[in-house]
Amino acid sequence: MVEKTKKKSRLFDYFQVKEEQYAGGLSWCAGCPLELALRDVPKVLGKNIVMVGCPCCSAPILYGQNVGTWHKMTYYSTLMTGVASSATGISRYYQKTGNDATVVCWTGDGCAADVGFQPLSGAAERNEKIIYICYDNEGYMNTGIQRSSTTPLGASTTTTPVGKIGRGKPTVSKNLPMVMLMHQPVYMATATLSHLEDFFKKLQKAQQKSKEGFVYLHLFCPCPTGWRVESSMSIEVCRAAVRTNYFPLWEAEDGKPRITVEVAQPKPITEFTKLMRKFSHLKEADLAALQEEVNRRFALLKTLCDAAKEGEKSAVQS
């Protein structure tokens, strides 16, 4: 008989609200990390929030159907072009009227990196007091697995399919977290669902920092359906992404990044790509190109983190 732990995992302590804010049965695919992420959001952030959403994989749940809804949160639905701007309007009005609710944007990569990027960039530059969370499943999944600008090099999607000529997406993904870093938000972070404590801590910090200005969270959120991953492996894919440096976990205050989960010995990218069939057509040369891209990006991040550390040191010294 195994010895039981004396008390519940400390991770449950991050839940301000213990009761489930959603209905028990929701239409997300089995194993979808987005379901886990979105169910956790009100538990960690509490009830004094307004969710601003747009068409994406979360829309069928975040939006109601006629008078009915699938959850108990306050929400405002808009189009992809209107998320950051609508959140701005709500946040500004609440500031004027002394309402301390947290305004949370919840969008996919298709909105944040593509069609909704302009308002996101504008809101970030104006330092609007909102939390903008982009869950990145590397494609337009809700409409049937089409490619977006965060779809990685070589990935097979329904609009970059593998055929006689087509070999998946021919261009590298837009490094959206880095782009947002250049906006120097008050706080930003990358997070994923395998590293829950890291995610919860960042959510809490996001809420706190959103009282000062713009907060951006980039959530790595694999799509078991679109990437062709076993439903049971969806969290493992998150973990592999971190362990191969494909998706490093970092945060930045005022544009100064630091890595939050150090990976001592990063695994080769094949440890990640082997878990899904969207890369199964890639040859050695393709995988090498992907590995090089991963290395290049991580090196850039590392350089910026080191520079930030140096900056802190010299600031302390002077």
Added chain:
Amino acid sequence: MVIKHKFLFETEGAWSDANKSLLCMDTGSWRTERPVLDQAKCNYCGLCALYCPPQCMVDKGDHYESNLAYCKGCGVCAHECPRGALTMVSEGEFAHES
């Protein structure tokens, strides 16, 4: 014009209200397999409950059990359990249950 339809919305615009209607889907019917716990191996770490995407793990005081009304049978809990205490078993094995 005589409107026979009884208005669904009290509002002029498209406002929903969970107090009036909280929807729910029968996701339990999706399952082709369900997690089965070997209590001898479980140390109540809670990772199955924390990682369960539909958050349907119910705290039983010294272990967790999935709420079969909503469990989609994804298998994340079984994969994430550090002690291999959960096994995914085909629904066929439980066909005799009502």
Added chain:
Amino acid sequence: MKAKKGQTRVMTGNAAAAYAAMLCRPDIATSYPITPMSEVAEQLSTFHADGVLDAEMVEVEGENSAMNVVAAASAAGGRAFTATSSWGLVFMYDALLHAAGFRVPVVMAIANRETPGILAVSSGQQDIIATRDSGWIQIIVENDQEILDQIIMAFRLAEDYDIQLPVMVNYDGYYLSYLAEAVEIPRIEDVDQFLAPLKSQPPRPKLQPGQPIGCGTHGIDIGFMELRYKHCQALQRALKKVDEIDAEFKDYFGRGYGGQIEEYRTEDADIIIVTSGGTAGTTRAVVDAKRVQGVKVGLVKLRMFRPFPRERLIKALKGRKAIGVIDRSVSFGWAAGPIYTELRALLPEIGPTPLLSYIDGLASMDITTPHIERVVDEVKGAAQGKPYQEVTWIPLE
């Protein structure tokens, strides 16, 4: 008149729009520059910087955001204002549909300008036509005082519990936006009084964090149809409401504009000229001149374009011998003016009256008195049974 006389200043139409918005104490206003209304944004920003306007000012990065910001702020419970023109208006088209469909009472000033399709930095009403099916209330004004007065009335109309619809106040870009006229600025206390009845009405729904209500649910089947129906009915209620509010405004401030339409010397008119905006002013002068010559001509100035003032137009136009419509835009697919094509829908009720379409004033080409005199002469000819051309593009012919 109940209000005290306000200060009279010389100002442009854009400035009048900004003054009006400021007087109504909006909670939030967005700004994005576009010729010919950039001055509205500048004036509002100046008011804000001087502490005269206590509103959240958001200098957005594009007009699409300009509308989304105010629509959401309105859904959260705030009073919201923005302004734009032509290309900006069409760039915010999805947000425009949102604001109307969500039934949020945003007020927007539009300095009308030609919409793209042909690059034009000049006046025209194509932007009104490009957005006529957005579900918004659209009103067109004739001079700077009317801009100011109508924006105040627009808040009263939009936020009325029976209406709950966004309102566009349209004025001629260039001709009014940049034209400086003497404008009486009502005192803010009097504007507060005029808008006060809104406070005693039932509250409209709004976002309340912590409450499980949401704005923007999916419309499914009959639910969708119900919401569309309610929207259409609200637009119809706006017809009478605009007349009521205009009467209240006249009673309070001493200035009235007729509501849905203004009729000028139509009582005994044989022929009527229908037009909108600044052109109505020029037409007034031509009507007076022609009357001196014995021509029994009258003017119907169309103020409300959406909803379309069906009943009042039928009443004003019924039994006339001929009607001429001057449009400053085109109706693609009809090769005629849009107000003209919509009036044609009323012919069964108006009678078998010759209806003549005139297209003029595109791209800031002046609609001069000789143009309008020609219109009157041709409509008079039609009234006398002479053959007439259905559609005339005045500058081209």
